[in-house]
Amino acid sequence: MATGLCEALAIVDDDDEQLIYDNEEASRLLAMTGDLDGATVSACPHCKSRVLAVVALVDIIESAPPLPKGSELLELADDAPTLHLYVQDLVSECEHDDWHDPGAEEWAEVFATPVPTLRRH
């Protein structure tokens, strides 16, 4: 195992299927796809969290040179139950405070923790 790698990016679908990229893979993926701009429906202005359109993402994967985890990503996109995939920036501590649009709400629902186990009062 190489050292210095950490989980950097999670790409999930509406069924909670997820694909994790480490920081090296994530930066390669973003560099090779122009930050996935062509498939981005909505994005946080301050971090890499975003909502992706599945159809556009498949186009990008198929027209790009082999991407890190490209075949797994293609599989995730093909099996996605909705038209969107959700990218979560795992290294940023961003609260997405300036991300206000329907995409942001959709994104937040996907990543909302369903049952809080710890409750403070």
Ligand SMILES: [Zn+2]
């Ligand atoms: Zn953010």
